[in-house]
Amino acid sequence: MPWNFDPGRPIYSQLLEMIRLQIVSGRYAPGEKLPSVRDLASEAAVNPNTMQRALTELERTGLIYAQRTSGRYVTEDSDLIASAKRTIAREKTGVFLQEMKQLGYGPEQVTEIINTIDSSENADQNVSDSDAEKK
Amino acid sequence: MTPVFECSHITKHYGAKAALSDINLTLEPGRIVGLLGPNGSGKTTLIKLAAGLLTSTSGTLTICGERIGPLTKSKVSYLPDKDYLSGWMSVSQVIDLFHDFYENFDRVKACEMLNRLQIDPEQKLKTLSKGNREKVILILTMSRSADLYLLDEPIGGVDPAARDYILQTILTNYNESGTILISTHLISDVERILDEAVFLKNGTVSIHSAVDDIRNQYQKSVDELFREVFAC
Structure with missing residues (x-):
C-alpha cells in the first residue's frame, strides 16, 4: 500500500518523518537492519532517489547509521x-x-x-x- | 558524467508555426523526469526529436553525447503516444518481434510482467482493450535495457489500480543508470515517482526543477502548481 503525502511539503521530509515514527514506535527495533532503499521506495511507491535522500537526512540525526557494505541500521542508543x-x-x-x-x-x-x-x-x-x- | 539527454537552442518549426523555440535542457543519468505542459505545448515534438523521428529546425540534441542517429536509437526506448503495433499480431508475436529487433530486450522480464498483469500472451492485440494494449506496449518499452526511456502519455487509458502497478513496474524495472522522460497529464499520479519536473509552455521550458524543490519553494504539489501556472 503506497504511503500518503501532504501536497504542500517535500516528499523526502515526509518520508523522513514516517520512518522516524516507525523507529520511535518500535516497528523497527533498536539495532535492527532497515530494508534496502529500493525496497523501502517500492513499499512507499516513491522514487528511490527521494528515499535515499530521506535516509541520508535521517542518518544525520543519528537515529540510523550506515554500515559500509551491509546497509542501514537503527541506532542502539535508546x-x-x-x-x-x-x-x-x-x-x-x-x-x-x-x-x-x-x-x-x-x-x-x-x-x-x-x-x-x-x-x-x-x-x-x-x-x-x-x-x-x-x- | 555525460548527460543522458542534452539539447541546446533546439527550435522546431512546422511551417510557420514554432512548436519549440530555443529549448535548453540537460538530463542526468538515473533520473525520472516528468515532461509536463498543456496540450500543444511541444511535449510530443520534443520526445520525437529525441527518438529521431523528427529533425530540429536548428540547435543540437545529443543522447549520451552522441548526435541523433542509428546509434542513439539503440540507446533510446521510445513509447509513442499512438498505438503503432499491428492488431493482427498476438502478444507473444510482438515479444518475438522485439526480441529480434532489439539486442537489449529482456524477454523473461517482459513475460513476467505480462503474467503479473494477467495478460494472455496468445491474445491478438486488436482484441485487447485500450488499457491492456497500453500495458503491453509499456511493458515492451520498459523491458529494454536502455539509457533513455521516452514515455509519451503512457498510462492515459489504464485504470487507477493498474496505474499503481505500472508506476511500481517503472520504479522497480528501469535500469539504474537509465533516465526516464515521461510526458503525462496525470501529474498527481506520477508526482511521487519523479525526481524532476519540466514545464513546457508554448514551446519553451518555463520551469525545470527537482520535485521536492518545487514543493518546498511554492508550498504546493507539482499538480497544484501546474493548475496554477496553466490556468485557463
Whole structure:
C-alpha cells in the first residue's frame, strides 16, 4: 500500500518523518537492519532517489547509521530514540494546542478536557458536557 | 558524467508555426523526469526529436553525447503516444518481434510482467482493450535495457489500480543508470515517482526543477502548481 503525502511539503521530509515514527514506535527495533532503499521506495511507491535522500537526512540525526557494505541500521542508543520520541510528541502537542487555541481553549481548559476524557468511558459525552458548562 | 539527454537552442518549426523555440535542457543519468505542459505545448515534438523521428529546425540534441542517429536509437526506448503495433499480431508475436529487433530486450522480464498483469500472451492485440494494449506496449518499452526511456502519455487509458502497478513496474524495472522522460497529464499520479519536473509552455521550458524543490519553494504539489501556472 503506497504511503500518503501532504501536497504542500517535500516528499523526502515526509518520508523522513514516517520512518522516524516507525523507529520511535518500535516497528523497527533498536539495532535492527532497515530494508534496502529500493525496497523501502517500492513499499512507499516513491522514487528511490527521494528515499535515499530521506535516509541520508535521517542518518544525520543519528537515529540510523550506515554500515559500509551491509546497509542501514537503527541506532542502539535508546536514549536518542526516547528523545526523538519526546521531540515528536512536543511538536504534535504544539500543533494540537494551536488548533485548540483557534477553538478558543487555553492550555488549562485543554488539560481539563483531557482529564475528563481520561476518567470516563464515554469520552465524547464528556467533551460535549464541558462544552455546555462553558456556555 | 555525460548527460543522458542534452539539447541546446533546439527550435522546431512546422511551417510557420514554432512548436519549440530555443529549448535548453540537460538530463542526468538515473533520473525520472516528468515532461509536463498543456496540450500543444511541444511535449510530443520534443520526445520525437529525441527518438529521431523528427529533425530540429536548428540547435543540437545529443543522447549520451552522441548526435541523433542509428546509434542513439539503440540507446533510446521510445513509447509513442499512438498505438503503432499491428492488431493482427498476438502478444507473444510482438515479444518475438522485439526480441529480434532489439539486442537489449529482456524477454523473461517482459513475460513476467505480462503474467503479473494477467495478460494472455496468445491474445491478438486488436482484441485487447485500450488499457491492456497500453500495458503491453509499456511493458515492451520498459523491458529494454536502455539509457533513455521516452514515455509519451503512457498510462492515459489504464485504470487507477493498474496505474499503481505500472508506476511500481517503472520504479522497480528501469535500469539504474537509465533516465526516464515521461510526458503525462496525470501529474498527481506520477508526482511521487519523479525526481524532476519540466514545464513546457508554448514551446519553451518555463520551469525545470527537482520535485521536492518545487514543493518546498511554492508550498504546493507539482499538480497544484501546474493548475496554477496553466490556468485557463
